[in-house]
Amino acid sequence: MAQQAEAARRAPLTRERVLRAAVDLADGTGIDALSMRKLAQSLGVVPMALYKHVANKEELLDGMLDVVVGEIDPPVADADWQRAVRQRILSARRSLLRHPWASRVIESRTAPTPMVLQYMDSMISMFRAGGLSVDLTHHVMHAMGSRILGFSQELFGTPPPGVDPATLPAVDPETARQMAARYPYIAEITTRVAHDDASVVGSGCDDQFEFEFSLDLLLDGVEQLRRRAWTSRGGH
Structure with missing residues (x-):
């Protein structure tokens, strides 16, 4: 060895x-x-x-990102567009989960790398082959956002790197009671959901489930728009 x-x-x-x-x-x-x-x-x-x-650290980070994106599975052949897109995005998610730092690097880039551009072009081709118009595809790419690369930018950020969420100060019962009285619907949601402490969405959420739920919601909605031959105002 x-x-x-x-x-x-x-x-x-x-x-x-x-x-x-x-x-x-x-x-x-x-x-x-x-x-x-x-x-x-x-x-x-x-x-x-x-x-x-x-040439420098930034070029190194770009190249590292291309390595990660290069691990994403190619499109599935002979599949309907929803299933093909879903499987490709979940493959992207698996790649990013293997490299937890990658989503931060993606967010830090001011321009897409060659492999990211190739991946995005391939994804657009899958939407177009599925019967989506150029107009609808344009808006779908905006709606998908970072999910197209397998991660979602959540409403609230995660603790800083190196900080264990378990070490963060707990909310005392009286403060929790006051918050529940002031924000009853937030309290209703947060106290009735099974907890997953590792979630980046927040305590009470299963990351993988929430990601797939959002992805399926988007893809089902897009399919409904495709069937209606939807166009945006002005057609762009």
Whole structure:
């Protein structure tokens, strides 16, 4: 095993190897801990050697994102458009769940990477092949938002990186009572749902279920619009 590890470290440095090592490092230590110096150490090279393959940290992040998007399954052949789109998006979600840092990188980008553009173009082609007009497809892409890449931007953010939700101060009973009196419908929802502490949607929510529920709701609604030959005001 030691000889295999040493042989891997001595393998010629390529852009693909640099990006894959960066993805592995981010998976293990988190995106905030990733640096060119640590990446170079993991590859057994000096930091300057990395710059022959990536110009800077931003290009590295773009390339890492392309690696993650490249793991998404190709479209399913011979399937109706809803099932094909659903399966592709759930594959994207699985890819992002394998790399929890990736959604943050996506949100930080000011322009889509080549692989993201290719993925988006492929998704649009699936909608069009399913009979959606250009007009409807345009609005569907807006409605889908980040869900098209397998994650949803929730109403309230998650705790900062490294903060365990279980360590956050609990609400005392009297404050909870006052809040329930002031916001009765919020209290009704939050006290009657089974809890999933790991949810990014909030305490009381099952992330995967909520994601698939929202996705199915959107896709079913889009199919109804397609059947009605819906167009937006002005047709764009």
